[in-house]
Amino acid sequence: MRLTPEASGVFPIAPTPFMPDGAVDWNSADKLFEFYADIGSDGVTVLGIMGEAPKLEPEESVGLVKRAVAKMGGKPIIVGVSAPGFAAMRSLARQVMDLGAGGVMIAxxxxxxxDDQITGYxxxxxxxxxxxxxFxxxxxxxxxxxxxxxxxIRKIIQDNPSCVMLKHEDWPGLEKISALRKFEAEGSLRHVSIVTGNGGIFLDFEMERGVDGANTGYAFPELLIDVVRLSKAGKRDEAHDIFDAHLPLMRYEQQQGVGLAVRKYTMMKRGILAHNAQRKPGSALSAAAKAEVDYLLARLAKHDPRADI
Structure with a gap:
């Protein structure tokens, strides 16, 4: 399915599963995409920053896209194609679209x-x-x-009809969302989907500012789906209640440098990934950090049984 400006919902950023020796764990990759499809994700993003895309060989990148397309049941697959040069970007973009991807993401x-450099790029x-x-x-x-x-952002969107989505993860960024939706209401900006990142840490109020969903990673993507669904249904307190229960773990996972290690460790404990390995260079959790994550999970389980692992 191709990505359109009407896209909405949750498009989790998929971490790349690795074996302890650094090889891609293809069995876990299949299981991961099946998991995203089963929980009701509206699509998925592969080869993102948190997917360790720069560490992959070209054939590995293509292999992950093939598996995502095969397992996601026709839902849009967004593929990160950012590259130092346009030749590599073009090659990967054309290849993944031929494989069935829904669109590409460009950083x-x-x-x-x-401003001129950005719009010109x-x-x-x-x-x-x-x-x-x-894109x-x-x-x-x-x-x-x-x-x-x-x-x-408005100029990029208006100048390029193939732009269908903004992945917004400025921080602070709530006022930027409001400004873009105001442009749209005034008629100076055509509608595109706005989805947000930053590990979902501001998703509660981002939804209220008018975004369409989330395009980010978190060890419990079901929580992102819950918040988007409840917010769209007008169930504000319910959305904030479940969000608040997860916030301590989300905050811990948001730490620069070790956030991916926290996410992979939690997803391994959940049985989604077989290993929590990163391909070198990568960070690792100390015994103290793992104990802290375990403590946060135990506290979260009092409010959300999905964390009872």
């Missing part, structure tokens, strides 16, 4: 500084991959160091 390189990227491929803007200044104002 700006950290060297961009001015996206124009060149679209020219490189082709205007027939739906997602990744706005992640905390990691990428590229600051996109609402006006810059």
């Amino acid at each position: 700006p390189p950290p060297s961009l500084r001015t 996206y124009a060149q990227a679209v020219e490189a991959i082709g205007t027939d491929i739906p 997602v803007i990744q706005d992640y200044p905390l990691t990428l160091s590229v600051v996109m104002t609402p006006a810059v």
Whole structure:
């Protein structure tokens, strides 16, 4: 299924499962995508920043896309295709779309500084991959160091009809969401899907500001689905109640440098991944950190039985 501007819901960022020796754990990859489909995800994102995409060989990247397409039951697969050069970006984008992906996600390189550089980069990227491929803007200044104002995002969207989604993970970013939706209400911005990242840590109020869902990772993606569903149903207190129960673990997982290690450790304990390994270079949890995660899970289980592991 191709990604459209009407896309909504939860598109979890899939971590790449590895064996302890660094090889891709293909059995866990199959199980992971089956899990995302079974819990009601609206799609999935592969080869994202938290998917350790730069550590993969080209054939491994393609293999993960093939498995996602095979296991997700026709739901849109978003593939991160960011690359230092447009030739590599074009090659991967065309290849994954031929395999059945729904669209691609493009992050700006950290060297961009001015508004003209940012909008010019996206124009060149679209020219490189082709205007027939739906694409997602990744706005992640905390990691990428590229600051996109609402006006810059509007220009990228208006100038490039193949842009169908914004992955918004600015921090703080609630006012940016409101500004973009105001542009849309005034008629100066066509509608595109807005989904948010940052591990879901602001999803409760992001939904209330008008986003369409989440495109992020968390060891309990079911929680993201719950918050989006309850928020859309107008059940504000219920959405905040379940969100608040998970917030201590979400906060712990949001730590720079060890967040992926926390997520993989929890998903291993849940039986979703066979191992919590990262491909080198990568971080590892100390015994003290694992004990802290275990404690947070035990506390969470008092409110959400899915954490009783």
